[in-house]
Amino acid sequence: MSTAQSKPQILTIDDLEHHATLHLPKMVREYYNGGSMDSYTLQGNVHAYRQWYIMPRMLRDVSRIDTSAQVFDRKVTFPCCVAPAAMQKMAHPDGEEATARAAGAKGVVMGLSSFSTTSLEVVKKECDEATAATEGACVLQMYLFENRKVSEDLISRAEKSGYKAIVLTIDTPYFGRRLTELRNNFKVPSHLTMANFDASLGVKTGSHLRTEERQNSSSDNNTNSLPPPSSKESSRKTTTNPPPNKNDPSLTWDVIQYLKSITSLKIFVKGVLTASDAQLAVRHGADGIIVSNHGGRQLDCAPPTLEVLPEIVDVVGGRIPVHFDGGIRRGSDIFKALCLGADMCWAGRPVLWGLAYDGERGVKMALDILEEEFRACMALTGMRSVEEIRQYGRSLLRRVSTTPWDIQLSRQAKVKSSL
Numbered sequence: 001m002s003t004a005q006s007k008p009q010i011l012t013i014d015d016l017e018h019h020a021t022l023h024l025p026k027m028v029r030e031y032y033n034g035g036s037m038d039s040y041t042l043q044g045n046v047h048a049y050r051q052w053y054i055m056p057r058m059l060r061d062v063s064r065i066d067t068s069a070q071v072f073d074r075k076v077t078f079p080c081c082v083a084p085a086a087m088q089k090m091a092h093p094d095g096e097e098a099t100a101r102a103a104g105a106k107g108v109v110m111g112l113s114s115f116s117t118t119s120l121e122v123v124k125k126e127c128d129e130a131t132a133a134t135e136g137a138c139v140l141q142m143y144l145f146e147n148r149k150v151s152e153d154l155i156s157r158a159e160k161s162g163y164k165a166i167v168l169t170i171d172t173p174y175f176g177r178r179l180t181e182l183r184n185n186f187k188v189p190s191h192l193t194m195a196n197f198d199a200s201l202g203v204k205t206g207s208h209l210r211t212e213e214r215q216n217s218s219s220d221n222n223t224n225s226l227p228p229p230s231s232k233e234s235s236r237k238t239t240t241n242p243p244p245n246k247n248d249p250s251l252t253w254d255v256i257q258y259l260k261s262i263t264s265l266k267i268f269v270k271g272v273l274t275a276s277d278a279q280l281a282v283r284h285g286a287d288g289i290i291v292s293n294h295g296g297r298q299l300d301c302a303p304p305t306l307e308v309l310p311e312i313v314d315v316v317g318g319r320i321p322v323h324f325d326g327g328i329r330r331g332s333d334i335f336k337a338l339c340l341g342a343d344m345c346w347a348g349r350p351v352l353w354g355l356a357y358d359g360e361r362g363v364k365m366a367l368d369i370l371e372e373e374f375r376a377c378m379a380l381t382g383m384r385s386v387e388e389i390r391q392y393g394r395s396l397l398r399r400v401s402t403t404p405w406d407i408q409l410s411r412q413a414k415v416k417s418s419l
């Protein structure tokens with residue numbers, strides 16, 4: 001974390017990543033940054049944006065740029081939501097409360113992971129207080145557990161608290177094999193709780209979510225120590241309450257109708273990667289989909305999300321919103337996803353890095369950077385509104401036939417072969 005004396009210059013999300021993760025304990029850093037298996041999908045997500053040139057239009061009076069967009073019946077500041085990410089108090093003691101305040105103040109939507117270290121009620125309250133002058137809002141991400149009562153309780157609490165939608169994550173019948181987590185023997189620190197779950201429900205603890213033994217916390221060393229509990233909630237709790245560990249693996253597409261039968265909230269499904277599944281989502285009544293490979297944390301070798309976005313947009317044909325996440329690190333990444341037909345983007349790790357860097361202020365920095373870069377990209381391409389980006393769509397992009405990366409490799413190959 002920065003000090004007043006030695007404030008690094010943070011201009012990009014990469015800067016934020018660098019300075020945030022420099023000081024995070026190894027176990028947390030690798031949990032946040034990591035992917036599954038060889039991390040091909042994780043790297044592919046980020047690399048995919050380099051496969052597209054942006055074709056700018058000139059002399060179009062860009063003296064007024066409107067970055068705002070519509071999502072979940074709200075007018076948000078720019079087309080980027082905060083992707084649900086679990087256990088944010090590992091990044092910063094203020095955890096999800098800080099993220100909610102920053103997202104609310106910025107006027108964007110926060111996706112709260114049901115595996116949060118702050119209860120959904122507290123998060124909503126923080127968000128509401130910050131949204132006095134904006135239309136920021138909250139949606140709740142969840143898995144559907146074998147014990148349906150756990151999920152039904154969560155949904156009813158989300159309804160009562162004023163969440164705008166349920167995001168059902170469908171790519172997690174199993175946890176991806178995250179080798180760093182296995183190597184680090186990843187455990188949820190004992191001072192943190194899965195604040196949305198009540199231990200009395202008797203739900204199973206997954207091996208993935210083992211909780212650190214309390215007596216071990218004093219043996220933390222520099223590489224594995226975690227931010228101390230400081231917030232209202234974590235200091236109040238004395239026991240941990242283990243949550244269920246994954247989606248009910250027997251789920252099928254009927255789950256959408258089931259959810260719609262128990263709630264009037266919108267149901268978005270997160271984790272669609274094929275045109276066929278997008279079609280099924282529409283047929284089964286989803287209110288929207290999120291094209292996502294879980295930030296490369298589930299099936300490794302799944303395609304980069306940007307790669308499959310156009311075929312999914314085509315098959316959906318505007319019947320329901322198509323949201324998108326994966327590898328967004330620049331405003332131009334958001335721009336490219338919109339050109340390829342996404343209605344809305346979500347950013348995961350950039351927000352976590354902001355949180356780790358400086359709590360609420362750091363999350364705000366991450367969102368400000370993405371918005372400012374997106375605005376610059378709009379102005380430099382002659383696009384004055386998000387609607388215009390949609391209209392011009394794919395005509396604003398050209399596929400790169402030889403990437404600088406390939407050129408680099410072929411140069412290296414030539415040098416090698418000439419030795």
Ligand SMILES: Cc1cc2nc3c(=O)[nH]c(=O)nc-3n(C[C@H](O)[C@H](O)[C@H](O)COP(=O)(O)O)c2cc1C
Pocket residue numbers: 031032033045083084085086113114115141169270292293294295296297325326327328346347348349350352
């Ligand atoms: C540390 C971490 C925790 C995550 N936790 C959840 C979660 O609880 N539920 C979920 O649906 N997705 C979760 N995700 C996936 C994100 O919602 C999102 O799909 C992904 O981070 C997007 O990729 P990006 O990080 O490259 O932006 C998590 C991602 C990370 C990095």
Ligand SMILES: CCCCC(=O)C(=O)O
Pocket residue numbers: 086115209294297
């Ligand atoms: C620990 C609960 C699941 C979090 C998650 O979805 C992820 O780590 O990617």
